[in-house]
Amino acid sequence: MAEIGSISSDIKILQEKSMDMGLKLKNRKVAESKLAKFVEDIIVPPRMVDIIVDGEVNEEYMRTLEILSKKLKFVEVEPMLKLQKL
Known part of the structure; x- marks a missing residue:
């Protein structure tokens, strides 16, 4: 039973890391887009x-x-x- 709890905890941690990575990726894409526009303008x-x-x-x-x-x-x-x- 403890093993199932450990797996559940691991899954939750992985989901949180995945969401964090997804947010970081989204932010990087936004920054890249803004930087590309700025470079094109100058x-x-x-x-x-x-x-x-x-x-x-x-x-x-x-x-x-x-x-x-x-x-x-x-x-x-x-x-x-x-x-x-x-």
Whole structure:
């Protein structure tokens, strides 16, 4: 009988660990998603650099400058948001 109680206790412990691991996984996925979005918002891909540095001044060039401008504004605003949270 004590063996059944021990097994029941082990199962309960494993269930709690499983739930804890599930929560940690969920939190990591949320963090990964937010980090991926942040990185996408701040990186300047090589193609964008090529267009700005070597590209002909045309419609694509202007669109690329607009995207770069948005990225720069985001980088300028992001530290301000962090300061507001303090």
